[in-house]
Structure formats: structure tokens, C-alpha cells
Amino acid sequence: NWLKNCDTTLFTFFCFLHPWGLCSNSFFLCISSGLSTGGCPFVHEVRKDEDICSPILRKLFNESHHIFVGLQGIRDDLPSKNKKTQFVSISKNYRSVIRACMEELQRISPVFFLQVSILLAVELIWNLCEVLFIDAAPAGSLLLHLLDWVRLHKADVDEKARDVLQSESPTEHQAYWDVVISYVLQGRMDEARQVLMKQAALQPAARGMFKLLDNLLIKMPIFNPSGAQTLTEFDVKWRHWHEEVDRCLQDQSFASNPHLEVICKILVGDEDVLLEHKELLSTWYHFLVTRLLFSHPIVKPTELHYYAQSSMHMFLDTRSVPEPLDSILLAAFEFDIHQVIKDCSIALNNWWFVAHLTDLMDHCKLLQSHNLHFGSNLREFLLLEYASGLFTHHSLWQLAVDYFDHCPEFGRVYLELQIERVPLDTERKALKVLRICEQRQMTEQVRSICKIMAKGALRNNRLGSALSWSIRAKDAAFATLISERFLQDYCANGAFSDLDLIDNLGSAMLLSDRLTFLGKYREFHRLYGEKCFSDAAKLLLSLMTAKIAPRTFWMTLLTDALPLLEQKEVIFSADQTHELMFCLEDLTSGNCLPKPDRDEDIDTTKIEILRLALARNLAKAIVKEGTVEV
Amino acid sequence: MVSVINTVDTSHEDMIHDAQMDYYGTRLATCSSDRSVKIFDVKNGGQILVADLRGHEGPVWQVAWAHPMYGNILASCSYDRKVIIWKEENNSWEKMYEYTGHDSSVNSVCWGPYDFGLILACGSSDGAISLLTFSGDQQWEIKKINNAHTIGCNAVSWAPAVVPGSLIDQPSGQKPNYIKRFVSGGCDNLVKLWKEEDGQWKEDQKLEAHSDWVRDVGWAPSIGLPSSTIASCSQDGRVFIWTCDDPSGNTWTAKLLHKFSDVVWHVSWSITGNILAVSGGDNKVTLWKESADGQWACISDINKGQGAVSNEQ
Numbered sequence: 042n043w044l045k046n047c048d049t050t051l052f053t054f055f056c057f058l059h060p061w062g063l064c065s066n067s068f069f070l071c072i073s074s075g076l077s078t079g080g081c082p083f084v085h086e087v088r089k090d091e092d093i094c095s096p097i098l099r100k101l102f103n104e105s106h107h108i109f110v111g112l113q114g115i116r117d118d119l120p121s122k123n124k125k126t127q128f129v130s131i132s133k134n135y136r137s138v139i140r141a142c143m144e145e146l147q148r149i150s151p152v153f154f155l156q157v158s159i160l161l162a163v164e165l166i167w168n169l170c171e172v173l174f175i176d177a178a179p180a181g182s183l184l185l186h187l188l189d190w191v192r193l194h195k196a197d198v199d200e201k202a203r204d205v206l207q208s209e210s211p212t213e214h215q216a217y218w219d220v221v222i223s224y225v226l227q228g229r230m231d232e233a234r235q236v237l238m239k240q241a242a243l244q245p246a247a248r249g250m251f252k253l254l255d256n257l258l259i260k261m262p263i264f265n266p267s268g269a270q271t272l273t274e275f276d277v278k279w280r281h282w283h284e285e286v287d288r289c290l291q292d293q294s295f296a297s298n299p300h301l302e303v304i305c306k307i308l309v310g311d312e313d314v315l316l317e318h319k320e321l322l323s324t325w326y327h328f329l330v331t332r333l334l335f336s337h338p339i340v341k342p343t344e345l346h347y348y349a350q351s352s353m354h355m356f357l358d359t360r361s362v363p364e365p366l367d368s369i370l371l372a373a374f375e376f377d378i379h380q381v382i383k384d385c386s387i388a389l390n391n392w393w394f395v396a397h398l399t400d401l402m403d404h405c406k407l408l409q410s411h412n413l414h415f416g417s418n419l420r421e422f423l424l425l426e427y428a429s430g431l432f433t434h435h436s437l438w439q440l441a442v443d444y445f446d447h448c449p450e451f452g453r454v455y456l457e458l459q460i461e462r463v464p465l466d467t468e469r470k471a472l473k474v475l476r477i478c479e480q481r482q483m484t485e486q487v488r489s490i491c492k493i494m495a496k497g498a499l500r501n502n503r504l505g506s507a508l509s510w511s512i513r514a515k516d517a518a519f520a521t522l523i524s525e526r527f528l529q530d531y532c533a534n535g536a537f538s539d540l541d542l543i544d545n546l547g548s549a550m551l552l553s554d555r556l557t558f559l560g561k562y563r564e565f566h567r568l569y570g571e572k573c574f575s576d577a578a579k580l581l582l583s584l585m586t587a588k589i590a591p592r593t594f595w596m597t598l599l600t601d602a603l604p605l606l607e608q609k610e611v612i613f614s615a616d617q618t619h620e621l622m623f624c625l626e627d628l629t630s631g632n633c634l635p636k637p638d639r640d641e642d643i644d645t646t647k648i649e650i651l652r653l654a655l656a657r658n659l660a661k662a663i664v665k666e667g668t669v670e671v
Numbered sequence: 672m673v674s675v676i677n678t679v680d681t682s683h684e685d686m687i688h689d690a691q692m693d694y695y696g697t698r699l700a701t702c703s704s705d706r707s708v709k710i711f712d713v714k715n716g717g718q719i720l721v722a723d724l725r726g727h728e729g730p731v732w733q734v735a736w737a738h739p740m741y742g743n744i745l746a747s748c749s750y751d752r753k754v755i756i757w758k759e760e761n762n763s764w765e766k767m768y769e770y771t772g773h774d775s776s777v778n779s780v781c782w783g784p785y786d787f788g789l790i791l792a793c794g795s796s797d798g799a800i801s802l803l804t805f806s807g808d809q810q811w812e813i814k815k816i817n818n819a820h821t822i823g824c825n826a827v828s829w830a831p832a833v834v835p836g837s838l839i840d841q842p843s844g845q846k847p848n849y850i851k852r853f854v855s856g857g858c859d860n861l862v863k864l865w866k867e868e869d870g871q872w873k874e875d876q877k878l879e880a881h882s883d884w885v886r887d888v889g890w891a892p893s894i895g896l897p898s899s900t901i902a903s904c905s906q907d908g909r910v911f912i913w914t915c916d917d918p919s920g921n922t923w924t925a926k927l928l929h930k931f932s933d934v935v936w937h938v939s940w941s942i943t944g945n946i947l948a949v950s951g952g953d954n955k956v957t958l959w960k961e962s963a964d965g966q967w968a969c970i971s972d973i974n975k976g977q978g979a980v981s982n983e984q
Contacts, residue, residue: 084687084690455894455943458892459942459943462694462942463695464695489785493740500761
């Protein structure tokens with residue numbers, strides 16, 4: 042039966058999802074390998090993906106958390122136009138956080154190359170989603186937004202331009218024409234013209250040609266969304282311009298200057314010429330936008346996917362397989378939000394990104410129009426995954442709490458399950474966790490945590506701390522246990538520890554009988570210390586007669602009464618003395634437990650002394666009470 | 672991709688049969704055929720031997736950590752028919768209790784949810800399952816279920832402490848009406864569910880699907896839904912997921928997770944019960960997750976054979 046001839050056995054599985062956005066599931070997996078030949082003594086702790094929680098990424102999580110919480114607070118009753126502006130603004134916030142993180146990583150070390158490129162891709166996708174889904178630009182503005190998008194992600198043009206313009210002889214720089222053409226490809230006509238002017242200045246003979254091209258560049262119509270011009274009017278104007286450019290080509294106006302001719306062909310939207318500049322375009326989506334700029338500037342959102350697909354096919358080598366990023370962008374151009382999210386989840390293995398993006402899109406009410414049976418829960422599903430991952434981190438777990446709070450279906454129970462696993466290393470941390478639980482009325486967790494802390498304190502002999510934790514946990518049994526310990530300590534040492542706590546118990550005293558006794562007993566000591574002897578005496582007596590004191594403690598109490606009995610003035614009245622005597626008799630008569638000899642001796646002596654003191658006090662009391670004051 | 676973050680050299684002299692992290696993932700307990708139980712402090716990637724516990728006279732099969740509110744308590748079970756409960760007192764580990772009520776190897780131990788108190792279930796090759804309940808002051812109450820599985824019981828696992836449907840109709844302030852339940856797997860190829868009624872343990876359900884010895888069972892943590900989920904794995908290479916959607920807990924349906932090429936030894940659920948880890952004789956550890964349409968998909972493969980893991984430290 043015990044011939045377990047296995048090489049690998051899995052024993053513990055904790056799913057701790059890792060917070061770093063790159064990986065989805067990290068967990069402490071204990072794998073031990075046992076071989077039938079002698080055995081391997083190693084146990085491996087395994088985690089999916091590395092722990093690269095650098096401070097920069099921490100900032101990303103912290104700041105995106107801040108944005109997330111703000112987003113949840115946006116009121117539903119705002120008019121939709123205002124909401125859209127807010128949502129776009131929030132989207133931009135998220136993107137700037139990604140950018141900041143990326144730039145810092147770049148600055149620190151080239152070692153983070155992989156992370157930087159992933160963040161770049163993430164921002165690229167997010168930006169496109171913002172343009173297409175959140176801002177939802179209509180025809181006309183759509184192209185402008187796409188141009189911005191491309192320009193933002195192809196920033197190397199400016200760097201090259203700087204190099205060229207700052208060189209000794211810009212027009213002879215090898216990248217000169219590349220810069221001009223790159224600007225034209227991005228629709229940045231003003232910059233293109235500026236650079237072209239350098240060349241124009243050097244060739245007075247060709248001034249006419251340069252003037253002509255300059256003219257074409259200036260006159261290119263750009264749609265103005267806030268202007269009075271309608272889309273149709275713009276279209277008409279654009280077509281005029283397009284025809285003019287075409288005429289220049291037909292007239293061979295630029296024949297003598299191949300560079301200018303190329304630019305002209307680009308302006309007319311010649312796809313073959315565009316494709317000749319693959320290197321400058323570098324990506325198919327740049328090609329797509331440029332193509333649209335020069336052939337279909339009033340492209341409608343619904344037409345995008347057709348152009349996107351064909352652009353991708355034209356641009357990419359027929360043999361090459363589209364990369365995940367390409368598929369994701371294509372899905373976006375096809376307005377298939379769910380596909381985008383799905384592909385991102387798989388390709389990036391990145392809960393951070395999909396969780397926040399999906400949440401934002403859910404707020405924009407973009408997910409509900411899709412007919413998946415877990416449509417609205419997709420948001421919650423992703424947020425739960427992300428937040429669970431955060432919980433493994435020793436300080437980021439606090440961010441996760443807010444995420445769980447905004448998951449209406451399972452957030453609370455996930456939080457309940459996870460928060461109990463936060464190691465309570467310090468009292469401060471325990472208090473933090475406790476506060477979170479108390480704010481959410483998670484009474485079970487509060488009790489559990491308090492019990493754990495009480496147990497820990499008791500183990501380290503910190504009775505006061507243990508007592509206050511068990512009071513907080515409302516754990517009567519434990520409170521009783523600790524009170525017993527206090528009392529035992531008192532019997533052994535003659536003094537109380539943690540007086541402050543016991544003195545200020547207040548109503549918490551009522552939690553357990555033993556605790557009440559402890560509190561009252563301490564009060565007796567206090568009264569005695571303050572020389573309020575008659576009050577002390579009354580309290581002492583009541584502790585026994587009201588049965589608050591456990592019988593095992595009566596001897597001690599009676600011994601405590603001794604100094605009060607031996608005082609010169611009479612403290613205990615005759616009646617009270619009678620009661621004390623009754624208690625003593627009660628105690629001694631019922632006491633038939635066999636005891637070791639020595640104890641019996643001590644006890645007998647004590648009892649004798651008590652009897653004597655009580656008798657003397659009774660005498661004094663009777664006399665005092667019988668005396669008539671003249 | 673998975674990478675090793677820490678390798679603990681336990682110095683066990685023979686096969687390691689179990690390794691369990693404590694509640695917070697800061698301590699690791701391991702047990703071995705060399706008859707010892709070892710406890711390591713593995714906080715922050717370290718590995719400090721905290722205790723080397725001797726007391727068993729045969730290979731130790733499993734260890735289980737109790738909930739921290741009861742202190743630092745660890746249970747171990749062994750071929751020597753004993754179950755030993757160890758406790759940390761004054762920074763040293765000592766035997767708290769030794770149970771010798773079984774006639775054969777004790778194969779599995781599992782602590783119940785803390786809401787039930789300190790209660791340990793033990794499954795043995797003598798076919799019986801014992802339940803040890805701590806009643807205070809070094810006393811343990813014993814309840815034994817004889818002939819739970821013919822030939823022997825290989826695994827026990829507790830159900831979470833919820834009244835199914837508790838999210839929906841729990842009157843606040845009342846002490847919850849807990850029903851103690853656990854699942855066991857045995858050499859009779861059966862998975863059995865047990866329920867406590869009026870202080871007696873009764874067989875509640877008998878789940879048949881495996882064609883060979885059931886090696887491990889795991890009751891998934893509850894996220895408040897009225898459904899319950901159990902995973903079972905067997906010598907026949909199959910892992911089944913059992914679900915019950917009705918609150919009375921009577922109709923269980925089995926779904927085959929996967930048929931592996933070799934014996935499957937262990938199944939283990941994540942904290943929130945949405946991922947299942949499976950390990951077996953094919954030298955692989957796989958992770959499984961349920962998708963929205965109810966199908967289980969493998970989300971990761973971890974190969975751990977001789978030299979198969981790249982040690983990135």
C-alpha cells in the first residue's frame with residue numbers, strides 16, 4: 042500500500058497571483074521530488090514568472106489604483122456628453138501613467154528592454170482603444186485621431202530631423218530626404234515644408250518646382266471638427282485638391298527631381314510608392330493611416346476594418362505570421378472589443394492591463410451591447426484576478442482591497458478569504474488588517490484575527506496584550522484563561538502586571554466572570570492603596586458573598602482582609618465580620634481534599650491567624666457599635 | 672512560464688511525501704520516509720530549519736497545519752499507525768498529543784475549518800476514519816467511523832464551514848447552523864461524503880466513477896454560492912470534478928477533468944477555489960481552471976523531473 046513509486050508529487054497549492062502585470066499566476070507551489078532510489082532532499086518553491094517588483098512598477102500599481110477608485114466614483118446621472126469627456130480624460134490618465142513607468146524603466150537600465158517594449162505595446166493598444174471605443178470619433182475626426190496615434194508612436198522622426206538640421210550641411214545629410222518623406226507620411230506638412238525650404242534655397246534654378254510642391258502641401262485640406270464646414274463640403278474640397286495633385290503628376294511637373302516626384306506620388310495616395318517606403322513606415326498600421334490620409338480621409342469607423350485587413354496583407358510579407366500585437370490591433374479596427382480583451386489576456390498574460398481597460402470600457406457601457414453570457418461579469422472576473430494577485434505583495438495588498446470593494450458579486454467573499462492570509466507580522470499590520478475588516482463588518486475575520494493575535498501574545502507572555510486582543514475578539518473563554526493567568530501571576534509575584542489595562546476595562550469587564558473578578562480585585566487593591574479602607578473592605582466582602590470570586594481564590598482574599606482586620610480602628614462592622622467568619626467556615630468545612638503535609642501546615646497556621654484576627658475584630662466592632670457617643 | 676524561486680535543502684534522508692506551507696506562507700513543514708518531520712522558516716526566500724521532529728517509527732505520509740488562532744500546531748500521520756499532533760510552545764516544538772487508535776497505516780490527516788473548533792480527520796489503511804476534537808486541557812474526544820472504505824482510506828478533506836446558501840438567507844446575530852461535512856477517498860474506488868447528524872457521523876453520499884484506488888480528494892473553498900465542488904483523483908489516471916448545485920447536497924454530477932497517462936497522486940485547490948493543481952506519475956504538475964462555459968482548461972504545465980527545472984536564483 043505504501044509503495045508510492047512516483048517521481049513528482051504535488052502537495053501544497055496556494056494560488057498567490059503575482060502583481061506584476063506581466064504574469065498572471067504566481068503561486069507558492071511546493072514540489073518535492075522523491076525517487077525510489079534514496080530520495081532527493083530538495084523541496085522547490087515555484088512561482089510562475091519572476092518577481093520583478095521594482096519600485097517603478099509599484100508606482101504604476103499605486104497610481105492606476107488611484108485612477109481606478111476615482112473612476113468608480115463617477116456618478117451615473119451625469120449627461121452622457123460630460124461623461125464621455127471624463128472617460129477620455131481618465132483613459133489619458135492611465136496612459137500617462139504607463140508612459141511614465143516606461144520612461145523611467147528606460148532611463149534606469151537597458152536591462153528592462155523587454156518590460157519597456159511590452160509597456161509600449163500596451164500603451165499603443167490602449168491608445169487605439171481610446172480613439173475607437175471611448176472617444177468613438179466619427180468620420181472626419183477619426184482620421185485625425187488616428188494620425189495623432191501614429192505620430193505619438195513614431196517619435197523617432199523628430200530625432201532624425203534634429204540630427205539632420207543640426208548637421209553642417211542638412212541637405213547633404215543622408216537622412217535628409219527620409220526626414221521629409223517621413224513628415225509627409227505622417228501628414229505633418231508644415232514640418233515637411235520647413236525642411237524642404239533648405240533644399241529649395243540651394244536650387245534657385247528649380248525654384249518653380251519647389252514652389253509648386255510647397256503650394257500643394259499648404260493647400261492640402263485638413264478637416265476641422267469644430268469648424269462650420271460639413272463633411273461633404275470637406276470631401277468636395279479634398280477631391281479638388283487630389284485632382285490638382287494628380288494633374289501635376291500627369292504634367293510631369295516634377296519629372297526632373299525624382300525626390301519631389303516621389304512626394305507627389307505619396308500625396309496622390311500611390312500605394313506602390315507608399316510600400317516602397319516600408320522602412321520609414323515600419324508598421325502596417327502606419328501604412329494604414331497614411332493610406333487613408335491620402336486616399337480616404339473621411340473614412341467611417343465601420344469601414345476601418347476593411348482597410349486595416351488589406352493594409353496588413355499588403356504591408357506584411359506573405360510568409361510571415363501576424364504577431365499577437367497585430368491580431369489585437371486588427372480586432373480593435375474590427376470593433377471587436379471582446380476579442381481585443383481576450384487576445385490581450387492571452388498574449389500579454391497581463392491582468393493589470395485588461396482589468397483596468399475592461400473596467401473603463403464597462404463604465405462606458407461598451408461591454409453590455411455584446412451578447413456573451415458573462416458579459417457584465419467579465420469586468421468583475423478580470424478585476425478579481427488582478428486584485429488576487431496584488432494580495433501576495435507585502436504592501437500592495439492594501440490596494441487590492443479597493444478593487445474587491447468594487448466587485449459587487451464576489452468581491453467581498455474573495456476579500457474575506459484572502460485577507461485572512463495576510464501575515465500578521467507586527468501589531469501595526471494586524472491593526473491595519475483589522476481596521477479594513479471592521480470597516481466592512483467582516484465580523485468573522487475580525488474575531489479570527491483578534492484570536493490569532495491574542496494567542497500569539499499569550500505565547501510570548503504578554504498578558505496585557507493578550508487580554509486586550511481577546512476582549513476585542515469578544516472571546517470570553519480566552520479572556521477567562523488570561524484572567525486566570527493574571528491571578529496566578531499575582532499569587533506568585535504579589536503584584537499585577539499591565540495595571541493600566543485592568544484599571545480601564547470598563548464595560549469590557551463583563552465579558553467573562555473571571556475577568557470581572559480580576560477587574561474588581563484590582564479595584565480593591567487600588568482602594569486599599571488610596572486608604573479608602575471601608576470601601577475596600579465592602580468590596581472585598583462582596584467579592585465573596587456575591588460569588589464573583591472563585592472559591593479557589595477565597596483564601597487569598599481572606600488573607601488580604603487580614604491587614605484590614607489588624608488596623609487600630611475598626612473597619613469591618615460586626616455584621617461584616619460575621620459574614621467573613623461564615624465564609625471562612627464555609628471554606629474550611631468543605632475542604633476535604635488531601636494535600637501534601639507542608640501545605641496543610643501552612644494552611645492551618647493561616648486559618649488560625651485569621652480566626653484570631655476575626656475574633657478580635659468582632660470584639661472591637663461590637664464594643665464600638667455598642668458605645669453610645671456622648 | 673514557471674520559475675523556481677527557492678529551493679529548500681531539507682536534508683531528508685529518504686523520499687519526501689508531503690510539503691505544506693502554513694497559513695501565511697512563511698513556514699514550510701515537510702515529512703519523509705526517514706520518519707522525521709521538519710519545519711523550515713522560508714520567509715523572504717530563506718530556509719532556516721526551525722525544528723526536526725522525531726516520534727514516528729515509520730514513513731510519515733502527510734502533515735497538516737492547524738489554523739493560527741489555535742497557536743502553531745501541526746499534525747502528522749505515518750505508516751506506524753500513529754497520528755501525532757505537535758505544538759510550538761515557548762519557541763520549541765513538542766508533542767502535544769499522540770493518537771494510536773488505528774490498526775494500520777494512517778494515510779491522510781486534515782484539519783477542519785476553524786469554525787468547528789480544533790478538529791482533525793484521519794484516514795487509515797484499516798478502512799476507518801477517526802475524528803479527533805480538542806476539548807480543552809490536553810483532552811481530545813475521539814469519534815471513529817469503522818469500515819468507511821473497505822481495504823483502506825487514502826484521503827480526507829473537509830468541506831468549508833458554510834451552510835450552503837448562507838449568502839442568501841442568514842439571519843444576522845444568530846450562531847450559524849454549521850453542518851460538519853467532509854469527503855474521503857479509498858481503495859474501494861469510491862469517493863464518500865460524510866455528514867455529522869446529532870453528534871453521529873453518517874455516510875451521506877457515495878460517488879462512483881473511478882475504476883481504481885482513489886488517491887486524493889479535495890473539497891473546493893466556498894465563495895458563497897449555493898454549490899459545492901469536489902475534486903478526486905485516482906490510480907486509474909482520471910481526475911473528476913464533482914458538483915452539487917442544490918442546497919440539500921443530494922445530487923452530485925461528475926465531470927471528467929482529464930485522463931492522464933499515469934496514476935494521479937494529488938489534487939489541490941487554490942484559496943479562492945478557482946484553480947486546481949494536479950500532479951501525478953507522469954512527472955508533471957498541471958493547473959486547471961474552469962472557463963465561463965463550464966469546461967475545464969489546462970492553464971499551465973510545469974515539468975519537474977530530474978534536472979528539468981532551470982534554477983533561477
